[in-house]
Amino acid sequence: MKTEKPPVRKLDVCLTPELLHLYDLEDRIVVVLDVLRATSTMTVALAYGAEKIIPVATVEECHRYKKLGFPVAAEYLGKTIDGFEYGNSPFEFMSEKIKGKTLIIKTTNGTEAIQKSKASSMVIIGSFLNMKAIVKFLRSEKNDVLLFCAGWKGKFNLEDTVCAGAITSELLYDYIIENDSTLAAYHLYNLAKNDMKEFLKNSSHFRRLGNLDIEKDVEFCLKKNIYNVIPVLERDYLIDINRIPEIESLLKG
Numbered sequence: 001m002k003t004e005k006p007p008v009r010k011l012d013v014c015l016t017p018e019l020l021h022l023y024d025l026e027d028r029i030v031v032v033l034d035v036l037r038a039t040s041t042m043t044v045a046l047a048y049g050a051e052k053i054i055p056v057a058t059v060e061e062c063h064r065y066k067k068l069g070f071p072v073a074a075e076y077l078g079k080t081i082d083g084f085e086y087g088n089s090p091f092e093f094m095s096e097k098i099k100g101k102t103l104i105i106k107t108t109n110g111t112e113a114i115q116k117s118k119a120s121s122m123v124i125i126g127s128f129l130n131m132k133a134i135v136k137f138l139r140s141e142k143n144d145v146l147l148f149c150a151g152w153k154g155k156f157n158l159e160d161t162v163c164a165g166a167i168t169s170e171l172l173y174d175y176i177i178e179n180d181s182t183l184a185a186y187h188l189y190n191l192a193k194n195d196m197k198e199f200l201k202n203s204s205h206f207r208r209l210g211n212l213d214i215e216k217d218v219e220f221c222l223k224k225n226i227y228n229v230i231p232v233l234e235r236d237y238l239i240d241i242n243r244i245p246e247i248e249s250l251l252k253g
């Protein structure tokens with residue numbers, strides 16, 4: 001009897017944008033992680049009915065889109081940039097206001113990480129909020145995967161790494177783990193998983209966001225598996241993968 005061999009796929013973690021050049025992105029699915037807060041917020045916006053999200057690289061582009069009448073979310077160092085309607089809090093998008101609209105987003109690190117991932121075969125957006133959906137999708141794919149931590153201005157951060165570790169812990173038996181960055185993320189997640197907030201409380205971005213008094217955002221972004229949405233980059237915009245008909249049937253199957 002002929003049995004089909006499972007595909008040999010590799011799972012890697014890129015710990016900071018400064019290390020991305022070490023990875024060959026061609027034929028890889030890149031999962032961008034900026035859990036506090038960009039990729040969590042994008043997930044929420046699509047879950048609440050935004051039709052598309054265009055992640056942009058510059059504030060000038062934000063101004064251009066604003067003039068054209070698009071809703072624009074622009075954040076720098078955790079704060080809403082003056083003159084724009086939205087910042088980067090997931091709670092700003094939990095309303096009917098963005099339903100059916102194309103939202104423009106610019107954030108300090110998350111949107112840059114997306115731009116940097118464009119050479120890959122597919123870019124998807126991950127967070128704790130949609131982790132289970134991401135894991136299910138990756139199990140159904142044949143390509144190698146890179147979990148890409150957006151970090152902070154090129155540097156390592158703990159929260160994105162812990163999320164990469166959480167995804168790794170679900171895929172241990174589906175993928176080959178070659179590099180120690182993946183193992184490190186996995187071990188950090190195991191240290192963090194029983195009380196993520198406590199584990200992360202001294203981390204740099206926790207303290208940064210703490211100064212902005214947005215503990216509510218932080219607590220929400222650490223919740224697991226709230227949404228089924230998987231934002232995927234199609235040309236220059238993000239759309240929920242579940243809304244792409246061919247993929248929808250695959251995911252259901």
Ligand code: 3SL
Pocket residue numbers: 034036037038039075077078079088107108109110111209
């Ligand atoms: O760096 C980013 O892209 C943001 O997520 C940072 S913040 O959480 O809005 O401060």
